Amino acid sequence: MRDLEDYTIGATDGSIGKVKDFYFDDEAWVIRYFIVDTGSWLQSRKVLISPLAIGKPNWAERILPVEITQEQVRNSPDIDTEQPVSRQHEKTYLSYYGYPYYWGGVGLWGGDLFPGKPLPGLEGSGLAPADHAAAQGAEMQAEAALRGDEDPHLRSCKAVIDYHILASDGQIGHVQGFLVDEKTWAIRYLVVNTSNWWLGHEVLIAPKWIENVSWSGSTVSVGLTQQAVQDAPAYDPNAPVERQEELGLYTHYGRTGHGADGKKHEAVLPGD
Secondary structure, three states: OHHHOOOEEEEOOEEEEEEEEEEEEOOOOEEEEEEEEOHHHHOOOEEEEOHHHEOOOEOOOOEEEEOOOHHHHHOOOOOOOOOOOOHHHHHHHHHHHOOOOOOOOOEOEEOEOOOOOOOOOOOOOOOOOHHHHHHHHHHHHHHHHHHOOOOOOEEEHHHHOOOEEEEOOEEEEEEEEEEEOOOOOEEEEEEEEOOOOOOOOEEEEOHHHEEEEEOOOOEEEEOOOHHHHHOOOOOOOOOOOOHHHHHHHHHHHOOOEEOOOOOEEOOOOOOO
């Protein structure tokens, strides 16, 4: 995730600004917004850019192209990125750009695994897509009220860096960073630095293995022992994480899960 900092967000008619942080969903562990510093052209105003708008990244030139214009960004709802972003703020933002709501469905992005596209003719119109309203309507509003979904579930990625990782039998390190799937924008792994215990040792821990996060106490509790983490395959930040390495990681912890290809793989337990 740190590699994406200072990437340029390229609108259809020029640069919007540089990526400075991210908001992730603390329930689904998915990047919901890029926090972008617009620089001099918009008086360094910070704006939110949704992955729903991002096209194919240009990794060589460090550009994330988006299917919106500078004028749309200039007129977009002003959201204070220094304060918690409420669900109402999100509704205003998503409706402005004509994006469907992502909450309430079975996928990471509503009913889909991947970020969708705004419906033609609705960009910047201030109107929610008609099919979204029909599909999610009153039933979703009632369900959200019962669950208390008006409370914010967005967290700054930078704020979580250095959170202490607590194993079932003691502390094992701190959050060093995040590995993100650029197709779904899901957080695949937390990069955990255990250098206070084992010099230079970094390991990966999947969000699904987290048992509790104390946002006030800055701790992440995982259902793993110190020994299991110590013996886990080391993470090399200079090498891509291949599917076989993911399978090895899941096998080590005796877990099942989805690998880099999005398919479910059974972890082979020792002795099987």
